Amino acid sequence: MRQVYGPIVEHLVAVDARLHLELQSQYEALVPVLRHGTQLGGKRLRPALLLLSGLATSADLTKATDSPHHNDAINDNDAARKNELISDDHIVMATVVEMVHTATLVHDDVLDKADTRRHVPTINARWNDDTSILLGDYLFAQSFCLAATLPSTLACRWVGQAAQRVCEGELRQILGRDWLDIDEETYLEIIRGKTAELTSVSCRLGAQLSGGDESLVAALGNYGNDLGIAFQIADDYLDLWGDGEQVGKTLGTDLAQGKITLPLIRLLRHENTNIASQAIDALRAEPAERMRRIGPLLRKSDAGEYTRDIADQYRRSAIAAIDSLAPSPALESLIRIADFSVDRRF
Numbered sequence: 234m235r236q237v238y239g240p241i242v243e244h245l246v247a248v249d250a251r252l253h254l255e256l257q258s259q260y261e262a263l264v265p266v267l268r269h270g271t272q273l274g275g276k277r278l279r280p281a282l283l284l285l286s287g288l289a290t291s292a293d294l295t296k297a298t299d300s301p302h303h304n305d306a307i308n309d310n311d312a313a314r315k316n317e318l319i320s321d322d323h324i325v326m327a328t329v330v331e332m333v334h335t336a337t338l339v340h341d342d343v344l345d346k347a348d349t350r351r352h353v354p355t356i357n358a359r360w361n362d363d364t365s366i367l368l369g370d371y372l373f374a375q376s377f378c379l380a381a382t383l384p385s386t387l388a389c390r391w392v393g394q395a396a397q398r399v400c401e402g403e404l405r406q407i408l409g410r411d412w413l414d415i416d417e418e419t420y421l422e423i424i425r426g427k428t429a430e431l432t433s434v435s436c437r438l439g440a441q442l443s444g445g446d447e448s449l450v451a452a453l454g455n456y457g458n459d460l461g462i463a464f465q466i467a468d469d470y471l472d473l474w475g476d477g478e479q480v481g482k483t484l485g486t487d488l489a490q491g492k493i494t495l496p497l498i499r500l501l502r503h504e505n506t507n508i509a510s511q512a513i514d515a516l517r518a519e520p521a522e523r524m525r526r527i528g529p530l531l532r533k534s535d536a537g538e539y540t541r542d543i544a545d546q547y548r549r550s551a552i553a554a555i556d557s558l559a560p561s562p563a564l565e566s567l568i569r570i571a572d573f574s575v576d577r578r579f
Contacts, residue, residue: 234276237569240562241284244319244327248280251328255375266360270335270368272353279334279435280327282460282570284319285563286439286453291318292561294444322442326388329380330435333396336372337403337431339365344407345486388438395434402426410491413513417498421462428468429461452554456567459551464574466544469494471577473527474537488527489520495543496536500527503534544575 238245256267342355343365356365380389405423409415436457440450472487473496487494503509508530515526551571558564
């Protein structure tokens with residue numbers, strides 16, 4: 234990922250600095266909790282998407298305005314030019330989306346009773362659930378305060394709408410626990426809200442802050458939407474088949490919490506009614522028993538292969554959404570991120 238982030242590496246350093254600046258408190262007891270919260274975001278994917286979308290938009294606009302003899306892609310080594318293309322507003326909003334994302338992670342860990350994330354203890358594991366809930370609330374509040382510092386209210390409104398849809402998606406999933414007859418369309422609607430909305434708004438913000446027109450902003454938003462769906466489907470696959478050491482977080486939580494994800498939806502519709510019936514019984518068992526009973530059934534089905542195929546469809550759709558943009562190092566990074574989204578130890 235360090236190579237993928239090459240065009241924005243110095244800007245991500247600025248985002249990290251701004252994040253640490255925003256998560257300060259005059260109360261000494263809060264400092265360790267806030268500092269620990271900054272470690273949970275991991276890959277800084279959403280800030281990276283915002284910054285890369287901004288650079289890709291600038292490259293596209295440069296091509297559109299340059300003469301035919303000067304329409305080459307932006308040179309990745311031209312540091313001065315890159316610094317002109319990423320403004321302080323980009324850094325501010327990249328920090329905002331990371332804080333919103335971290336808030337959702339902190340709350341998710343409480344809901345999932347997860348012990349680790351990014352190879353470090355979760356807030357609820359190191360402190361308690363009350364601390365996690367309040368830290369998530371703090372992050373949401375601080376993110377909106379920071380977004381409101383921009384001259385235009387548009388970015389703040391977009392982030393607010395995205396946070397609302399994330400919460401709607403999470404609420405639908407929580408209220409739909411052990412919903413064994415959930416269909417694939419509903420599942421996709423839920424993850425479009427809980428995961429894809431924030432990746433989409435990150436891309437749209439980057440494009441909008443770089444002066445992209447409506448069609449360009451929409452194209453990058455579509456990329457972010459399909460990327461987010463592919464990423465979440467991959468997460469749902471890894472929750473059942475992943476390696477906890479490699480993934481860096483507690484696995485099996487979806488199954489234990491009764492979240493019916495795409496592999497399980499596929500299994501429950503197995504053409505062999507006996508296998509489907511056994512899957513229903515397994516998913517109705519006590520949480521500690523579910524993984525032991527569902528594993529052999531998954532191996533008798535095409536659920537794993539089917540899940541990988543659907544994730545790959547969304548990966549290809551994400552890349553297709555931006556195929557008309559001018560070539561640039563930022564565009565190449567966006568394509569590589571899409572590839573990475575479904576290639577995380579599948």
